[in-house]
Amino acid sequence: MPENRIVITGAGVASAIGLGHEDFFNALLRGDSGVRSLAERDDDGPTPPTGHENDGLWIGAPIVGFDGKQFVKPRKALKVMSREIQLAYVASMMAIEDAGLDSVFPAVADDEDSPASDDGSVRFAPKDIGTVFGSEMLYGPPTELAEAFQKSLDENGVMDESLFGEAAMRSVMPLWMLKYLPNMPACHVGIAINAHGPNNTLVLGDTSGPAALDEAISCLTRGIATCMISGAAGTRINATRLNYRNDLPIAESMADASKASRPFDPTSKGVVGGEGAAVFVLEYLAAAIQRGAKPIAEVVSIASRFVASGGMQLPKRTCDIETAGIRGSVKAIKLAVNDALQKANLTASDIGMVVSHAMGDPIIDVQERQALESCLPKVPVVSPIKTLGHTGAASGSIEILVGVLALKHKMVPPSLSFADSQSAGPVVTKAQPLKKSHVLCLSHTSEGAAIATVLASV
Structure with a gap:
């Protein structure tokens, strides 16, 4: 094994089936679905017109019952946090608490009174803590710019673009743009824990989260940090993202909305959107053990x-x-997949589970199925998007979380099974024991990027 082993010591998640990784994984094991009509959402996002509740466009996986006021401190920070930023922040605080670092953060300089872990052996200087997140374009609701657009109309009611700049400056909250900058999840978390180390954001579509994890590990191995917070947040169900769906096909209408997300089903017509965030705390194994932490999983290769x-x-x-x-x-x-296995010095026979990125797009799912049949034949496959919808930039991190929790609990969670589905192959439809100590988590984009992450039990 490598001398400098990197482990995950804490994990947090905000999802349509649960807040916190214990609730999340229990819901996966039960076969709960977060997919529903967007008529049931309770945020300020758009809802379907009457009579169209179960149309494909209006089916998604919203997080119901989430209120940022319950989690974000100080509350005034909510003024500059979009919903995605709030989800990332909440998942981060959960991960930090899970790692046993909530009494250590926010970090203070060595010459100040510093809180310590329970055994008194740990102190993180601010410069040793970093945040690297995956993100995407964060779109605000069109209503926030409605007044500015109205003031940009000429006497004939035609849009005059030359008027928009001044109108927006007068109509929009001065800090409006801070709510929607893709790098703000990493910034807000870094500020909250007083992290002065590496701070970066990667915007790489569905692979944003795994790419951020890879860079976070690089920060540790290069010695520029000793603790990294890394994850991603995303959505495909806010107002602007719902208006633009020309990159992926839309799921078909369903009388039972929970059955609309159908990865690997050749009869599927499209993708169901969702929202969520997943975040991890990363440290060296030796350092984690020294401070009394119990690692959840090891990141073997990416x-x-x-x-x-x-x-x-x-x-x-x-x-x-x-x-x-x-x-x-x-x-x-x-x-x-092959390179991740080679870097880990493993073969397909060593992998106990694949966490799939199949999403219900018949074109993309065929690509993945062919690759898995070639590289990892007969390895059990789990498909989280069937349960959570496509969560945009968060999807890759959530898939890694599923792998981490499968190793923690030594269980392969099921993918939802529908009686009328034509899905076949090694997709797991009933919870079963995880018989091997390695899992592979896969994420890829419609443009042709792919990231494979191999995790191991510790």
Whole structure:
């Protein structure tokens, strides 16, 4: 094993099936679904017009019952936090508490009175703590700019773009833009725990979270930090993101909305959106043991590869489901999986479970199925997007979380099973024991990027 082993000592999650990783994993084991009509959402997001509650566009996986006021301190910070930032913040605080660092953070300089861990042996200087997050474009509700747009109309009611700048300056809250900067989850968490170490944000679509994890590990191995907070937050169900769906096909209407998300089902017509966040605390194994922490899982290897999809080569972005290879890249997925196994000095027979990124897009799912049949034949497969919808930039981190918790509990959680589904292959539909000590978590994008992460029990 490597001399400098990196472990996850804490994890937090905000999802449509639970807040906190224990509730989250128990819901997975029970087969709960977070997919529902968006008529049931209770945030300020858009809801379907009467009579269209179960149309494909209006089916999603919102987090119901979430109120940032219950978690974010000081509360005034909520003024500059979009919903995605709030979710990332909450998941981070959960991860920090799970790692036993809530009494240690916020960190203070060595020459100040510093709180310590329970055994008194740990002190993190601010410069030794870093935050690296995956993110995406954070879109505010159109209503926040409605007044500015109205003031930009000329006497004939036609939009005059030259008026918009001044109108927006007068109509929009001065700190409005801070609510929607992609790098703000890492910044808010860093400020809250007084982290002066590496701070960065990666915006790489569905692979944003795993890429951030990879960079966080690099910060540790390069010696520029001794503790890293890393994760991602995302959504595909806010108002602006719902208006733009030309990159992925939309799921078909369903009388039972919970059955709309159908990864690996060849009859699926599209993707169900969701929202969420997952965050991890990363440390060296030796340091974690020294401070009395109990690691949850070890990150053994990560491999990132890119082979342009058919759409990228054209170039063309489309939600077409008839053109094979227009989205996704079987070559990139194969390269990432094989390279991650090679870096870990493992073979397919060592892997007890694959956490899939299949999403219900028949074009992309075919790419992944072909890659898994080639690289990891007969390895049990779990499909979280079936339960949580596609959570945008958060999806890759949530998939890693599923792998981490499977190792912690030594259980393979089931993917939802529908009687009318034509899904086949090694997709697990009933909870079963995890028989091996390694899992592989897969994330990839429609453009052709892929990241494979190998985790191990500790």
